[in-house]
Amino acid sequence: MSKVKNEKARSNRENGKIEKSLGFMSSNSNSNAKIRFYLCRHGQSEFNAKGILQGHLESPLSPLGITQAQALALKAKLWEISYIVSSHLGRAQQTAHICAEFLNKEIHHSQRIEPQSTAELAERHLGAWQGKAVAQLTEFHQFNTLCYQQTHLTPPNSLEPDNSPERINSLERIISLGKSESTDAVRQRMQQALRNIAQTTGVNADSSSRELNVLVISHGDALACLMSQFTQPIALNNTQGMLLTYHHDKLQWGGLID
16 A cells, blocks of 8 residues: 555656646646647757767757748747747757747737746656667667557667567656666657646636647657557657647547658
């Protein structure tokens, strides 16, 4: 029984961290609002253009990436976005701010859209592969073909591969130690982040709002991990995305979006 209580307490602590990092008011109230999540990959980064694996490393948007983010902003206007939340990594935040700046100019909301960010929407931590050229990593291609089915596998944290079951890390250990992540770990934190965003945006929304649209800017592999919970994952192009809905405490697949 004590183990169950400890696990529940740890989960509550992690959920509190997510809400705090988003900057929303926390609440135990449940909202009946239906939340549409437009989850999109960030614009092309400089590392993307050079074929280098990023993971948690920083790399700004390339000129093409800035253009892609501006095109995404045009789509976001059609989606009637009320909130924008991104990964805490720079390329995702940069994309989110470009979209918010455009929407605030084009649409006269009663309140400006101020992008929020959270580490729980970050890219998969790729361990020793971060900063390496994709073309030179045969092991990465092998991992990429297996990781969405054998969801316990993790990239190596050193140059020596180690994909034992012990490598599955809790969210708390991943954040504190910077360990490479399994598909299971990424999927879990992504889903929990979306639930927290849905609950907090629903609570803070106008009482007359029954449907809310949220733009979420994340990363290619992280989104593929989340996608694998619902359907066969594909590699998303920069600023391509997918739609999930949250209603009555459930996330539902809504298909791919360009």
